[in-house]
Amino acid sequence: MSSPNPITATLIPGDGIGPETVESTIQILDALGSPFLWDVQQAGVAGIDALGDPLPEQTLASIRKHRLALKGPLTTPVGGGFRSSNVRLREEFELYANVRPAKTLIPGRFENIDIVLVRENLGGFYVAHEYYIPVGDDPKAVAVATGMNTRASSKRIARFAFEYALKNGRKKITVVHKANILKLLTGIFLDAAREVAKEYEGRVEMDDMIVDACAMQLVLNPWRFDMLLCTNLFGDILSDQIAGLVGGLGMAPGANIGENAAIFEAVHGSAPDIAGKGVANPISILLASAMMLDHVGKQDLANRLRTAITDTLNIDSVRTRDLKGEATTKQFTDAVCKRLSSR
Numbered sequence: 001m002s003s004p005n006p007i008t009a010t011l012i013p014g015d016g017i018g019p020e021t022v023e024s025t026i027q028i029l030d031a032l033g034s035p036f037l038w039d040v041q042q043a044g045v046a047g048i049d050a051l052g053d054p055l056p057e058q059t060l061a062s063i064r065k066h067r068l069a070l071k072g073p074l075t076t077p078v079g080g081g082f083r084s085s086n087v088r089l090r091e092e093f094e095l096y097a098n099v100r101p102a103k104t105l106i107p108g109r110f111e112n113i114d115i116v117l118v119r120e121n122l123g124g125f126y127v128a129h130e131y132y133i134p135v136g137d138d139p140k141a142v143a144v145a146t147g148m149n150t151r152a153s154s155k156r157i158a159r160f161a162f163e164y165a166l167k168n169g170r171k172k173i174t175v176v177h178k179a180n181i182l183k184l185l186t187g188i189f190l191d192a193a194r195e196v197a198k199e200y201e202g203r204v205e206m207d208d209m210i211v212d213a214c215a216m217q218l219v220l221n222p223w224r225f226d227m228l229l230c231t232n233l234f235g236d237i238l239s240d241q242i243a244g245l246v247g248g249l250g251m252a253p254g255a256n257i258g259e260n261a262a263i264f265e266a267v268h269g270s271a272p273d274i275a276g277k278g279v280a281n282p283i284s285i286l287l288a289s290a291m292m293l294d295h296v297g298k299q300d301l302a303n304r305l306r307t308a309i310t311d312t313l314n315i316d317s318v319r320t321r322d323l324k325g326e327a328t329t330k331q332f333t334d335a336v337c338k339r340l341s342s343r
């Protein structure tokens with residue numbers, strides 16, 4: 001089905017399970033009749049293979065032009081090697097807000113989870129200004145990392161979270177920090193959030209929690225949380241944790257939002273352990289594409305897509321292996337397409 005008013009967006013298939021989950025998503029979006037036309041570009045290891053660069057200039061130019069992208073996961077070497085293309089993309093387009101919802105779609109260990117995590121996406125320890133200090137004959141005797149949060153960037157992400165709460169009917173934001181130990185680095189984040197919260201008094205509540213206590217509370221009583229507002233590193237960690245509350249990384253979408261561009265992706269990585277086997281769960285990037293539809297004002301299509309996914313999971317009982325089902329990526333994809341065409 002083609003849409004009367006197409007919207008061109010960059011499509012990055014990515015690495016590992018990226019291409020197979022992205023292919024599934026495109027097939028389903030076509031069955032839905034989404035407005036997106038795709039400008040396919042490479043990045044990550046696929047970028048190195050195709051163009052000798054993990055973040056090729058033509059990929060950046062495409063995003064600059066369309067200001068909208070759907071991106072598969074990109075592999076980043078551990079320890080040494082090139083810098084994360086994911087982090088570089090967020091920096092290049094100043095995508096300061098990372099929105100990561102976790103919502104129960106299937107019965108599991110926890111029922112009725114509905115948490116939206118907002119992560120500051122550019123600062124904190126992710127600036128990764130790191131160096132070694134030599135001692136004696138060991139040039140790498142001491143490793144040092146510097147983190148950075150500015151008052152302005154902390155207020156900007158806090159304001160984003162409060163505005164998101166208003167627009168989406170959310171009642172409470174819990175600011176997550178470690179201001180008892182990292183008194184300045186995460187203290188400035190907490191102070192800025194408190195300041196911004198005053199503007200929203202009576203409309204959106206705010207409280208705060210130290211990150212380690214928050215990690216435990218998320219397991220003991222996750223229902224007490226509505227929205228979490230986190231610094232970059234804590235947001236990274238806790239977004240995998242809340243994905244675990246709703247069935248795992250196969251169920252976790254994310255949006256990287258800035259003033260001039262937005263990139264939608266799964267929370268998970270390239271999953272090298274299952275890549276190429278045709279068993280990956282495509283729901284994370286599929287739900288990210290639903291967020292992308294919301295972003296361009298196509299809430300009706302986004303809701304239809306989300307309903308087709310939950311009906312496929314719960315009425316048709318078609319589920320991939322990570323959800324204790326037996327379906328392959330392709331079988332799940334075909335089942336969602338069938339749902340969409342049966343209306």
Ligand code: NAI
Binds near residue numbers: 322
């Ligand atoms: P991962 O998220 O790729 O995988 C963790 C575990 O979850 C694995 O057992 C994997 O099989 C499983 N898993 C993840 N997504 C799944 C899905 N859709 N269906 C079924 N099972 C799924 O994390 P890992 O292994 O730590 O990282 C692999 C690579 O991905 C690294 O190079 C890392 O830097 C990169 N990465 C990229 C991200 C991005 O592009 N935004 C985010 C996180 C990691």
Ligand code: MG
Binds near residue numbers: 236237240267
């Ligand atoms: Mg992560």
